[in-house]
Amino acid sequence: MEKISHFFKSFLLVELLKGMAVTGKHLFSHKITVQYPEEKTPQSFRFRGLHAQRRYASGEERCIGCKLCEAVCPALAIKIEVAEREDGSRRTTQYDINLTKCIFCGFCEESCPVDAIVETRIFEYHGESQKDLYYTKPMLLAVGDKHEAQIAKDRAADAKYR
């Protein structure tokens, strides 16, 4: 029985027609290829891209130097030094992320008790040497300052799942 079925299938080119049907279907269906960089894929609000340090609305930096991100970082990409500021509060004097080490796991963001270190949607950044990808505290704060609106929106969207 199987042999007869096989004979007719090969004789009538059923397989070929099936294949052509798939091709034909995609020829007329909605295109999903994205023409990067002119076009961009949609991003989740949980996208884990370039890091940023956030500030409160008052302009005060959020980071309190608890070093949990440094401790949790599996790639040992974060380096923090802490000292007491004149007003007695605990603040970082150094907060560096070596992006060449970073594996973008998002643990730092997850461990942060004050939502200070976050990963933004930015993934199109580059450096011409390793040095350029060594982000220091002012650089991270600058990223945060620039994209605070988007960052805040994303955190708000994620809040109900946390």
Added chain:
Amino acid sequence: MINIEIDGKQIAAVPGSTLIEAAHDAGISIPHFCYHKKLSIAANCRMCLVQVEKAPKPLPACATPVAEGMKVFTASEQAVKAQKGVMEFLLVNHPLDCPICDQGGECMLQDMSVGYGGVQSRYHEEKRTVLSKDLGPLVSAEEMSRCINCTRCVRFGVEIGGQMELGQAFRTEHAEIMTFVSGTVNSELSGNMIDLCPVGALTSKPFRYKARSWELSRRRTVSAHDGLGSNLAVQTKDNHVLRVLPIENEDINECWLSDKDRFAYEGLNSSERLTKPMIKQDGKWQEVEWQVALEYAANGLRHIANGAGAEQIGALATANSTLEELYLLQKLTRGIGSQNVDFRLRQSDFSGDGKQQGAPWLGMSIADISRADRLLIVGSFLRKDHPVLAARIRQAVKKGAQANIIHSADDDLLMNVENKSIVAPDALVEVLTQVLQALTAESAQNATGAAAAMARSLAGGKNVAVLLGNFAQQHPQAAQLQALAQQIAALSSGKFGFLGEAANSVGGYLAQATPGAKGMNAASMLATPRKAYVLLNVEAELDCANPQQAIAAMQAADLVVALSAYKHHATEYADVLLPIAPYTETSGTFVSCEGRVQSFKGAVKPLGEARPGWKVLRVLGNMLKLDGFDQDTSEAVRDAALKGVDVASKLNNAIGVVEVKAASATKDLQRVSDVPIYATDAIVRRSAPLQATTDAAAPQAWLHSEELHKLGLQAGATVKLSQGLGSVKLTAAADDKLPKGVVRVAAGHSVTAALGAMFGTISVERA
């Protein structure tokens, strides 16, 4: 033994012990905060609630004594429910600011809340706020809202420290820990409150925000300060010592540490550290390579040995140097041909040297002190010189031991003193003689007077300890005091010994860093100046019995080679400065007052170009082509010094016949000198937090108010104190507990370094 059952495990518990002790001994952990094995039971945190069969409600394990047949469940539903409930209440008012809390990562409350805390708080009302307190430069009470009112710190102060500096005021949610009288915590043991605090309410001020607990590496070492040999955990990060904690050793420091041991590390990173070898050329200091500096020193020593003679070379070391350093220093000195080597810089009486049978030591183990029931403490600023040992004695006194004190100053020892005799330094021998006579004479039974009372006290004891303090050891009649103490101890069938000034006061003898019969001792080396000196860790004007003489000798010398971790006053008289590593940066050995040999390894790398002292001395020995300088490790040096030596047999306080004669009476004022607690050695002197304490206040001239009156002075007036050629101006202060005829002036302090010997006459006049 009492048989109980905890969590189904049959346990034989000591009668009178509590459930928590029995459980911990059996390896069953019960959560707790206020319970501490060394403190009294408060049972106020309620965390240790456990279910006991037939008891209607959960019972606190820390306050429930064991009873025969008791069945205890530490993790039953009822117990855990109670524990979780307690935890919820404890967290109601806790700020939960773990991310900025220095205790974070090593916090009992944090750890326990993982096991017993809820996921979310059900408390949404306002939390209480407790204002921060300023407790002084060592203990930070910035965040008292974190306090869970366990009162461990309060109980520590009362029970171990001997004074209630902290207390709990107010009730219910207004309850807070605060100082009552002084405003700051001035105890010399205050740092232990930081260890005891189960939360982050009391933290270390110098360590504030320096590091998180998980970043620190822990290295085991031994205290380089007092002679107790406290076991330390030095915690380091990035090659810096950031914190020092005690390592529990029941036979030595129990679980305590004096503030000196705990906070002296701040002096290690002082800006005064010497990091490059230096030589003085044409009156100017130049940084040079090691090779140049060592050759300069070796050539200089060789030149003097060949020219003026080897006996013109003297070597002085402090007793804070390691055994290895002291051993190689004496080998070096003897190798050159000089016998002049000594480490007993503050001693003034060397008449016992030929008669001393062995190395003077505590005469008993440290733990024996806890078992003593009668103590005679002669010439000791006990609390400041030996803080942890004083706490041990305090415990013994609490258990019923009688403390008898013979001294020239009457500082509050914070313990019951049975009898005391506070006399001028020249009368110490007389008082001891009276005690001795009272012990021998039958008629003394009913005699009155302090000496007779002391004799009665000692005669009634089973475990008598006669202890000679630093003051007695530095006394100009030290040998007589020792001989008298020996006889008193023998008559009361007790032990006698020396409390010991520094970490290696016993080790120095074992390293043979004493002059022997032919050499000159520390005092005579300075009294008859030598042409060359080798100084090991010595700050001549601060570490010697007679700073005037020491400085004069140094300045007159042709060559002074100073091995030091610091760039200090030696720049004015030395010719070569060789940077050596302090105890955290070198391996070495200290022999504690009880003769315990404790070796340790370096915790961090030496700063800059500093090198371990034993290596420097070894290379100097090689350059001078001396034998016996081929060790590769400090262990090899230690073995060279101690291998095959039965340390216990070397320790002997016995002294031969010493002629006891009272000092000739003087009408002049006598000097009574203490070396202030935070002026004892080079590291401590440079620890900023310790120097900010009240114990490190500027020295004053303390006199009995009648003496002040006689001089026509008033407390607060500026007076001029003169000894020999030097004089200093200090503020006069009245202390009616001092004997008449004495002035108490601190030694070992830069302010009083222009004065002469620590003992003897001194003149006081209006400035």
